[in-house]
Amino acid sequence: MQRVSLETPVLKKNDEYAAANRSLFAQNGAVAVNIMSAPGAGKTTLLEKTLNRIPFRCAVIEGDIQTSIDADRIRAVGIPAHQINTTCCHLDAKMIGDAMRQFPITGVELLIIENVGNMVCPAAYDLGENLRVMVYSVPEGAEKPRKYPRMFYQSHCVVLNKIDLAPYTDVSVEELKANVLAVSPNAVVIPVSSRTGEGLDAWLEWLTAKVGEARAAAICA
Numbered sequence: 001m002q003r004v005s006l007e008t009p010v011l012k013k014n015d016e017y018a019a020a021n022r023s024l025f026a027q028n029g030a031v032a033v034n035i036m037s038a039p040g041a042g043k044t045t046l047l048e049k050t051l052n053r054i055p056f057r058c059a060v061i062e063g064d065i066q067t068s069i070d071a072d073r074i075r076a077v078g079i080p081a082h083q084i085n086t087t088c089c090h091l092d093a094k095m096i097g098d099a100m101r102q103f104p105i106t107g108v109e110l111l112i113i114e115n116v117g118n119m120v121c122p123a124a125y126d127l128g129e130n131l132r133v134m135v136y137s138v139p140e141g142a143e144k145p146r147k148y149p150r151m152f153y154q155s156h157c158v159v160l161n162k163i164d165l166a167p168y169t170d171v172s173v174e175e176l177k178a179n180v181l182a183v184s185p186n187a188v189v190i191p192v193s194s195r196t197g198e199g200l201d202a203w204l205e206w207l208t209a210k211v212g213e214a215r216a217a218a219i220c221a
Contacts, residue, residue, distance in 0.1 A: 141192065
């Protein structure tokens with residue numbers, strides 16, 4: 001008796017949507033950056049301090065289970081934003097594709113996708129992005145990179161936010177950084193305080209350079 005396997009990868013359909021998104025980003029000359037974190041790590045505050053300081057035309061897609069609070073904050077600093085309210089703990093590629101039919105990205109050079117706050121699920125879903133950034137807040141503890149490694153090792157850059165709070169916690173920023181590099185040795189690790197501005201120049205320099213490289217590569221392709 002012949003045995004026929006009917007198995008297909010669980011995320012196969014998502015990957016198809018992601019490929020379509022990637023093509024759409026390229027056609028429009030947009031570099032897409034997927035920013036992920038646990039809830040409360042400071043993604044939106046980091047974006048508020050970033051978007052008007054980089055030399056690109058920007059737009060933001062916000063993912064949250066409810067409310068338009070984060071999209072409203074982004075619009076308040078003069079940047080176009082589109083809110084996706086999900087019924088789950090992550091964005092997927094179809095949600096992004098559907099959003100772009102309502103939120104055209106013509107003329108956008110940098111599209112930031114702020115994912116739903118969750119340290120596990122968003123890392124499993126390719127959105128078609130060019131770059132992945134994780135924002136991790138120091139008060140979350142030094143051990144989390146080893147306990148929840150996937151989002152760390154899938155990110156091109158890990159921003160260690162809220163370093164200004166380190167003196168009020170038992171967390172060593174150096175230990176935290178070492179743990180990040182232990183699970184993701186190729187990641188760029190940038191300690192910052194979005195509140196005080198410490199470290200923001202290094203973050204802005206990295207992001208500007210990487211978006212520039214991605215745009216140059218797309219032009220040459």
